[in-house]
Amino acid sequence: MSFLFATPESVTAAASQITTIGSALEQANTAVKASTTTVLAAGADEVSTAIATLMSTHGQAYQTASAQVSQFHNQFIQLLNASAGSYATAEAANANPLQAVEQELLGVINAPTNTLLGRPLIGDGVAGSAANPNGQAGGLLYGNGGNGYNGLGGAGGAAGLIGNGGTGGTGAPGRAGGAGGAGGWLYGNGGAGGAGGLGGAAGGIGGAGGAGGAAGLWGNGGAGATGGAGAGGSSPAVGNGGTGGAGGAGGAGGTGGLLYGNGGAGGAGASGPAIGDQPGCAARTAQTVVAIAA
16 A cells, blocks of 8 residues: 655655756757757758658657747746645644644643742743853743753752752852752652862862752752862962862762652762972973983
């Protein structure tokens, strides 16, 4: 049993393939144009005249048919392209009403809790932004918390009854990462903490990793994040380099669910720079000269 299917992409691809066929036909017509439009002069006898007339008639008929086929070909391609556009428009029109109905229903359902508590009943929390780094809480009944904004250590939003906590954002240089949001009261995992920021200025201490979010009744705690690495010490022209900054502490793992669930793994603390207290450029040069002289 055969099945018929059509998509805007497949119709457009078919039109492109037919365009290629049309180009091949045009090349063939160009190749035979001279032999189908010009006939050698007939001889003096009646037979030659009749043959020349017949061949000329056939040549003209071929050119006429070729022009008609080319016109039909172009019209057919235009029809296919128009059909693909109409089909895509129809699909979009069919999809949008369903989405609009869904949004309207959610708007009606969430209106009371949004008005009273500033929080939806169903739906995910909005992720943090540069203006508001912390992720917003998820719906009271169902929804995940929004993720914290990266680079500013935004905290992940908490879930409601069912849902997962949002992930904490990474910390700014030398600042702690955001804590993960708490999982749903009934079911859901806590969000993972955000990684601590790297040490900022020379010798700066790395930021601590964010703590994982706690689970509710049933779920796993979020994993703590790693601390940020400390910044290297300063390197003056003369004298010894400054001490590198300490690495940030790892974030604590979130507690598991009261009824069932595992606690989150704690984050690893970061180390300071591999090499510290290095002499400056001028001091190293002097040491090298002394070593060579010795």
